[in-house]
Amino acid sequence: MTMYFFWGDDEYKITQTVKKLKLELIDPLWADFNELKVNAGSDLDMIAAFNHACTAPFGNGDRLTWLADTTIAQKCSDSLLAELERTLNYLPEQSHLVFTSSTKPDGRIKSTKLLQKYAKVQEFSLIPGWNTEAIAQLVKDIATSEGVNLTKDGIDFLVEAVGADSRRLVMELQKLKLLNDSSKPDASKPLNAKAIAQLVNQTAHNSFQLATAIRLGQVSQSLTLLTELLNNNEAGLRIAATLTTQFRTWLWVKVLQDAGERDDKAIATAAEISNPKRVYYFKQEVQHLKSQNLIKALSVLLQLEQGLKRGANETAVLQTAVIELCTLTKT
Structure with missing residues (x-):
């Protein structure tokens, strides 16, 4: 029995890592019986996946159960926590559970502590555009x-x-x-x-450039960048995750600045900025922004994430969110 928890905004690397596990663990002839991917958006979905994982594999090879887009490390009801604990006790040796999420686990809650104890946790985050x-x-x-x-x-x-x-x-x-x-x-x-240059489009943009345009309140430029990202098959949830990371960092830097903190290392630690030297640039970026508007922006991004996960029209909800965010950064 092995458990994995992969998280981060590099969806491609996460998917490739899970595919590699499948090749290592599952006999292709028995894949229809021993492989299951569940979009773990509700407690019922996750409990059903747990029950599947507790079944011994058929034929040759191991069993792999993948709970994709799970929120179990951000929020977990008592009943779901009990099911997770029960699953850990009854999971067969040849059965493996894989949890994936675009969001960082919340280390304060019981389910995350349980996963950190029993699962192999690995981060897959995109490299910042400035690096x-x-x-x-x-x-x-x-x-x-x-x-x-x-x-x-x-x-x-x-x-x-x-x-x-x-x-x-x-x-x-x-x-x-x-x-x-x-x-x-x-x-x-x-x-x-x-x-x-004969085959690669040089005008490509990334979500970090979109975040910059939004921060500057450039509505037209932001919508153009968003359209290009979507045309390049960038996943809406990944765009949302990158924007959320950027706005959360800007909020931390702004709040600490407003509180009178001057130690860049302390700000870097609190805002989870790996390189303290980058704090100087973040300070410049948030000069014209207001803390209360950054808080509102995170609320907009939360609603965006919920809309995308519930199957709303990707282009429409992203465009609406971008316009709302630009409005907040201009005021």
Whole structure:
């Protein structure tokens, strides 16, 4: 028996990690019986998944039960907590539970403490747009895994054009590999920016740029960026998660500033900013913002997340939220 809890806004890496587990644990011939994915939006859905996980696997291989988009580490009723505890006692050795969430677990609640005790917890978060060095390393790593050689300016091009979107990076690099293999006698020759520009759209944007446009109250620019993100198949929930992270960080920095805190390390710790040197830039970003409006913005983002998870029209609810957020940052 093994339990996993994967969380973060890099949905692609989470999905790929779960797929890797499936390949390792499940016999393909028995996959229909031993593999289950549940969109864990309610207690009943999660309890049904627990019951499935407690059943011994059929035939060869192990059983894997995936509870996707779970909120069990943010809120958990007493009845659901009791079912989780019961499941831990009866889970067969060859049965594995995987929980995935875009939201950081709340370490204060009992269910999270239980998961932290018994599950392998791993974070999969997108690299911030400002951390170009880390994004460049990500490009290098994925290019190596895909067998694509890149020049320095080729790497820089992809950092600017694609950013930290690991799903799109894989797709673009696979496309570039096909180009290289089919058009060059020496397929190992590194691809430069000029060659890459033939197939990769340089005008791509990411959710961090959308957050910046919203912070500046640029309604038209924000809606344009949103449209481009959606046209590039960016998941609405991932856009919402990135915006929530950014606004939460801005709120923490603003509140601490207003309280008179001047120690950048203390602000970085409270706001969960990995590099204290970034606090200076966050201070500049929140100068014109008001704490009460940032609090309202998080409420808007919570409603957005709920709407997306309930199946509302993705484009409509995102556009409405973006306009509301721009209105708050302008006042």
